[in-house]
Amino acid sequence: MTTEGGFAAGRGPGQVSIVGAGQVGTMLGMALVSAGPEAGVTEVTVFDREPSVAAVSLERGAAHRTLQRVDEGLEADTIVLAIPVQAILSFLEEYGGRIRPGSFLIDTGSAKVAVVQAMQRRVPRTVHALGGHPMAGTEVPGPGGATPELCRGAPFALVPVRDDPAAIAQGRELVGTIGAVPVEVDAETHDRTVARTSHLPHLVAYAVAGVAREAFARGVAVPSLVSTGFVGATRLAASDPRMVAGFLWANAGEVRRSVAELTGALAELTAAIDDGPERLAGALAGVRAQVRDPA
Amino acid sequence: MTTEGGFAAGRGPGQVSIVGAGQVGTMLGMALVSAGPEAGVTEVTVFDREPSVAAVSLERGAAHRTLQRVDEGLEADTIVLAIPVQAILSFLEEYGGRIRPGSFLIDTGSAKVAVVQAMQRRVPRTVHALGGHPMAGTEVPGPGGATPELCRGAPFALVPVRDDPAAIAQGRELVGTIGAVPVEVDAETHDRTVARTSHLPHLVAYAVAGVAREAFARGVAVPSLVSTGFVGATRLAASDPRMVAGFLWANAGEVRRSVAELTGALAELTAAIDDGPERLAGALAGVRAQVRDPA
Numbered sequence: 001m002t003t004e005g006g007f008a009a010g011r012g013p014g015q016v017s018i019v020g021a022g023q024v025g026t027m028l029g030m031a032l033v034s035a036g037p038e039a040g041v042t043e044v045t046v047f048d049r050e051p052s053v054a055a056v057s058l059e060r061g062a063a064h065r066t067l068q069r070v071d072e073g074l075e076a077d078t079i080v081l082a083i084p085v086q087a088i089l090s091f092l093e094e095y096g097g098r099i100r101p102g103s104f105l106i107d108t109g110s111a112k113v114a115v116v117q118a119m120q121r122r123v124p125r126t127v128h129a130l131g132g133h134p135m136a137g138t139e140v141p142g143p144g145g146a147t148p149e150l151c152r153g154a155p156f157a158l159v160p161v162r163d164d165p166a167a168i169a170q171g172r173e174l175v176g177t178i179g180a181v182p183v184e185v186d187a188e189t190h191d192r193t194v195a196r197t198s199h200l201p202h203l204v205a206y207a208v209a210g211v212a213r214e215a216f217a218r219g220v221a222v223p224s225l226v227s228t229g230f231v232g233a234t235r236l237a238a239s240d241p242r243m244v245a246g247f248l249w250a251n252a253g254e255v256r257r258s259v260a261e262l263t264g265a266l267a268e269l270t271a272a273i274d275d276g277p278e279r280l281a282g283a284l285a286g287v288r289a290q291v292r293d294p295a
Numbered sequence: 296m297t298t299e300g301g302f303a304a305g306r307g308p309g310q311v312s313i314v315g316a317g318q319v320g321t322m323l324g325m326a327l328v329s330a331g332p333e334a335g336v337t338e339v340t341v342f343d344r345e346p347s348v349a350a351v352s353l354e355r356g357a358a359h360r361t362l363q364r365v366d367e368g369l370e371a372d373t374i375v376l377a378i379p380v381q382a383i384l385s386f387l388e389e390y391g392g393r394i395r396p397g398s399f400l401i402d403t404g405s406a407k408v409a410v411v412q413a414m415q416r417r418v419p420r421t422v423h424a425l426g427g428h429p430m431a432g433t434e435v436p437g438p439g440g441a442t443p444e445l446c447r448g449a450p451f452a453l454v455p456v457r458d459d460p461a462a463i464a465q466g467r468e469l470v471g472t473i474g475a476v477p478v479e480v481d482a483e484t485h486d487r488t489v490a491r492t493s494h495l496p497h498l499v500a501y502a503v504a505g506v507a508r509e510a511f512a513r514g515v516a517v518p519s520l521v522s523t524g525f526v527g528a529t530r531l532a533a534s535d536p537r538m539v540a541g542f543l544w545a546n547a548g549e550v551r552r553s554v555a556e557l558t559g560a561l562a563e564l565t566a567a568i569d570d571g572p573e574r575l576a577g578a579l580a581g582v583r584a585q586v587r588d589p590a
């Protein structure tokens with residue numbers, strides 16, 4: 001059920017093979033199944049190394065059928081790698097050379113330099129390979145956390161692997177099919193950005209949760225006073241640890257730089273406390289204005 | 296319209312004077328007006344130094360009438376100080392000695408050692424004074440952000456000022472009236488706890504927002520990739536800067552200790568990145584389990 005003679009932009013995603021039935025794979029699968037044949041989506045399959053996870057994803061409407069083996073999906077028109085970054089790299093190592101010529105290959109990993117370099121090394125030029133990253137999701141891991149409505153209007157980074165306009169065109173088409181907004185960006189800029197807008201906030205959520213837990217354990221603080229603000233501030237620490245570990249590890253250099261910048265910003269704000277509440281409020285108001293208008 | 300012969304627990308809050316028509320004052324006022332005469336709430340008045348803010352609060356149903364001058368509320372049965380910590384300290388300095396004997400006085404500030412000490416110094420023993428802190432709210436400042444439903448089931452810290460069982464009883468009654476859960480705690484434990492569960496998360500939200508903004512300004516990152524996760528992680532930086540500055544300043548010692556603990560936790564997690572994604576995932580999973588069960 002593959003498209004004769006390969007795949008070209010303007011004909012839709014065709015037969016789609018999603019690798020990974022977690023939150024991201026299920027979210028994209030649900031959006032693609034909804035888009036349906038009118039949008040050129042002829043079939044969606046999903047594979048997960050945990051068959052029970054794939055079954056839940058199928059039940060949520062993320063695919064027409066599940067695959068038993070990951071290599072059954074290598075003949076699809078569109079292959080979407082929706083697995084943690086370290087698993088994407090392993091997939092490319094093992095299966096990159098076996099993808100059908102003319103196919104469109106995209107991933108959804110949150111660190112792009114490592115993925116794009118692996119695509120350059122492992123995926124033949126006959127395949128239209130593209131780095132991808134949907135900037136939408138929840139902290140709830142697994143297919144149960146998938147919220148396809150979040151795709152609508154959300155940025156979806158498209159990161160070139162080679163000079164391959166067809167890959168970009170097909171990426172734009174896929175992103176348009178699910179209602180997201182394509183943002184073309186090079187891998188380095190992507191990784192520098194998400195280090196600060198996503199990877200650092202994740203790391204900080206774990207660190208804040210750890211500080212509170214440690215204080216509870218030492219008995220210097222009492223969990224009975226935990227507020228809605230704390231729950232919100234540590235929400236990202238409920239994310240899938242394998243996913244978070246993957247992108248922190250794959251983007252370690254920029255993550256370290258971001259942590260250093262944060263430590264500096266914290267020291268500055270802490271020092272400003274000595275200036276008294278009026279001047280401190282002024283300093284905070286400056287940051288607040290920026291939050292409202294991040295551009 | 297004050298209660299003859301002062302006020303005693305078991306008769307409800309009586310006539311309530313709320314000082315401050317921001318999010319907290321409006322939230323409490325709406326909950327008290329809803330509770331009504333059956334719960335012993337005979338009248339609620341609200342004062343704000345900005346009359347337009349008091350007017351919005353009144354419109355939202357947080358009071359039966361507004362006061363033109365703050366000292367008009369000093370004769371009430373119950374006085375609620377719902378203003379930033381620095382303003383609470385100024386109020387106690389100026390008006391603490393003029394509160395009607397037999398009244399119940401409670402504040403809602405997020406730093407309790409400074410407030411309780413000021414109450415001890417400035418409020419006569421004839422007044423039943425108590426430190427208070429409702430652990431519920433949103434990051435939206437002003438009366439528009441008030442969400443009285445958040446009171447229901449939320450912890451409400453009650454912090455003794457003196458050995459005054461009547462003050463505690465009246466605090467419990469007030470908290471019960473709005474559907475919150477009283478948590479008796481000493482000022483030091485409160486401040487050590489909220490330093491880590493609230494003040495640190497606020498400071499971190501400003502710092503994370505500042506790091507991203509700085510990267511955008513330097514052109515090393517692009518705001519077009521900002522995700523829902525970033526918006527969530529920096530939400531607390533949208534809070535009222537005067538309120539945040541007040542509690543950071545009033546709880547500076549514990550805030551500094553918490554920042555040092557966070558810097559240590561960040562360094563540990565950053566070092567764990569070198570262990571590779573599998574071991575790092577294990578470390579993150581440990582924190583994640585704690586987040587789910589903070590007690």
